[in-house]
Amino acid sequence: MSFSAAVSISYTLQGWSNMLCAQKSNPFSLKSSLIPSQFGKKLIHKPLIRYKEFSPKRCNGKTKASILWEQGYKKVEVFSKEHLAVSLAYDVAQLSNKFIRERGVFTVVLSGGSLIKYLRKLVEPPYVDSIEWSKWHVFLVDERVVPKDHLESNYKLAYDGFLSKVAIPNVNIHGIDDALPADGAADVYETSMRRLVKSNIIATSKNGLPKFDLTLLGVGPDGHVASLFPGHPILKENQKWVTFIKDSPKPPSDRITFTLPVINASSNIAMVVTGEGKANAVHSALENDHNHHNIAKLPVELISPEGDLKWYLDKGAASKLFQKKVEEHRNIQETNFVNSIIFENTKLGGELNEIRRRNEEMRVAHDEKEKETNKYFAEWRERGEVWEKEKETLKSKVEEAEARMKVVYDDAALKGKEGFDNAIRQVSVLLPDWNFSELDLANTIENGKVMRPVGNGHVPVELKKMDGSRGESTANVQGENTPVKDNKENQGEGVAN
Ligand SMILES: O=C(O)[C@H](O)[C@@H](O)[C@H](O)[C@H](O)COP(=O)(O)O
Numbered sequence: 243m244s245f246s247a248a249v250s251i252s253y254t255l256q257g258w259s260n261m262l263c264a265q266k267s268n269p270f271s272l273k274s275s276l277i278p279s280q281f282g283k284k285l286i287h288k289p290l291i292r293y294k295e296f297s298p299k300r301c302n303g304k305t306k307a308s309i310l311w312e313q314g315y316k317k318v319e320v321f322s323k324e325h326l327a328v329s330l331a332y333d334v335a336q337l338s339n340k341f342i343r344e345r346g347v348f349t350v351v352l353s354g355g356s357l358i359k360y361l362r363k364l365v366e367p368p369y370v371d372s373i374e375w376s377k378w379h380v381f382l383v384d385e386r387v388v389p390k391d392h393l394e395s396n397y398k399l400a401y402d403g404f405l406s407k408v409a410i411p412n413v414n415i416h417g418i419d420d421a422l423p424a425d426g427a428a429d430v431y432e433t434s435m436r437r438l439v440k441s442n443i444i445a446t447s448k449n450g451l452p453k454f455d456l457t458l459l460g461v462g463p464d465g466h467v468a469s470l471f472p473g474h475p476i477l478k479e480n481q482k483w484v485t486f487i488k489d490s491p492k493p494p495s496d497r498i499t500f501t502l503p504v505i506n507a508s509s510n511i512a513m514v515v516t517g518e519g520k521a522n523a524v525h526s527a528l529e530n531d532h533n534h535h536n537i538a539k540l541p542v543e544l545i546s547p548e549g550d551l552k553w554y555l556d557k558g559a560a561s562k563l564f565q566k567k568v569e570e571h572r573n574i575q576e577t578n579f580v581n582s583i584i585f586e587n588t589k590l591g592g593e594l595n596e597i598r599r600r601n602e603e604m605r606v607a608h609d610e611k612e613k614e615t616n617k618y619f620a621e622w623r624e625r626g627e628v629w630e631k632e633k634e635t636l637k638s639k640v641e642e643a644e645a646r647m648k649v650v651y652d653d654a655a656l657k658g659k660e661g662f663d664n665a666i667r668q669v670s671v672l673l674p675d676w677n678f679s680e681l682d683l684a685n686t687i688e689n690g691k692v693m694r695p696v697g698n699g700h701v702p703v704e705l706k707k708m709d710g711s712r713g714e715s716t717a718n719v720q721g722e723n724t725p726v727k728d729n730k731e732n733q734g735e736g737v738a739n
Pocket residue numbers: 353354355356357384385386396459460461462463466467468469492
């Protein structure tokens with residue numbers, strides 16, 4: 243099983259773009275759900291994918307999902323500190339099983355520093371009991387030239403924190419000869435490595451270099467790895483497997499260290515880096531443009547193994563990595579925001595234009611209606627004037643008719659029934675619209691009044707009086723034989739016959 247296969251992660255984010263879709267619990271979560279859709283195009287929100295080789299152990303307790311991405315050949319995973327230890331133990335156990343199965347041994351190289359504490363899960367169940375510790379051979383990638391029980395000793399650090407708690411035989415823990423000075427200690431260490439290569443405990447790379455199964459490295463804030471410091475000449479060492487340094491910028495000054503080619507010959511390298519102080523170094527290693535050859539590279543940038551390389555980072559160490567992406571993301575958000583405003587404006591502009599258009603339509607319709615109404619009023623005014631004139635004409639005709647009727651009625655009053663019938667005839671001629679037929683046929687004179695039949699009785703006939711009002715007509719017509727004289731007197735208006 244290769245390192246990459248072993249590095250099965252609990253949750254994997256596919257590629258850079260999807261990194262932006264990480265869960266909120268993740269420090270790099272950018273809440274892509276807030277990204278506004280842009281003109282129907284939505285940023286695709288891919289769910290976290292559960293990796294096939296997911297191990298429940300990796301998600302125990304408060305451990306959280308991590309972010310993984312690959313940039314070129316580099317695998318980088320960002321964890322909470324707890325999850326980092328859980329994940330690292332799982333991966334180391336997988337590699338241990340793989341190499342022990344394939345080679346019968348597992349050669350592991352340790353650096354000093356904080357790395358040791360991140361191996362703490364290996365000394366707990368299930369690993370403490372399940373790993374074949376007896377098959378392990380442990381080496382130190384660098385060592386301070388101090389006694390093994392010295393507080394500065396990497397051997398002591400690793401032994402106290404890890405090696406003494408698992409069943410690795412002491413003979414398989416390869417520390418330096420602390421009785422020797424740095425140069426001697428480096429030589430002896432290399433010699434014993436050569437012996438182990440010969441006996442096939444340590445595998446050999448195609449360049450004839452020792453090929454360790456797993457090298458676990460820490461990184462200094464200045465970008466150093468092992469005891470290979472920035473700008474130091476031993477960075478160029480390509481003959482020796484193990485060299486020494488007597489002017490280490492990080493105390494103590496005297497150290498031995500694996501050379502860069504030996505480190506890079508490893509089958510697997512795990513870079514375990516935590517804390518914001520390492521963010522620049524991590525950024526240089528993972529995001530620097532490596533085409534700029536004239537810029538002096540940090541030692542960490544020179545880690546480029548034949549096998550697999552994986553970075554185990556915490557939020558602090560990874561904090562500079564995402565800036566470009568965060569910036570890009572922010573730009574996208576800003577662009578989307580501006581676009582959405584433009585879109586809204588355009589929409590509102592459209593709506594406004596529509597309202598203006600409808601308003602204009604209504605104004606035109608209103609004007610039309612007003613014109614029609616004015617025309618209508620003008621017509622009616624005109625008609626009214628005509629009617630007024632007609633009314634005047636009619637009035638004078640009515641007056642004329644009334645005057646003549648007066649003569650007729652007066653005459654009728656003088657002549658009684660016969661005179662009345664005569665009057666009716668004359669009035670009929672004068673007022674042809676009036677219906678006098680009933681009157682003609684059925685009128686009778688009762689008590690001196692002209693009556694007409696209604697139902698079983700008779701009612702007085704209404705005729706126009708001389709003053710124009712309606713009333714019981716012919717009050718003066720009292721009977722066929724009523725003397726004309728009396729009628730004339732009753733009428734109160736003498737009319738010449
Ligand atoms: O002996 C040493 O000083 C270490 O081997 C050194 O290379 C160490 O690994 C880094 O400085 C990171 O150390 P931290 O992880 O403690 O920062």
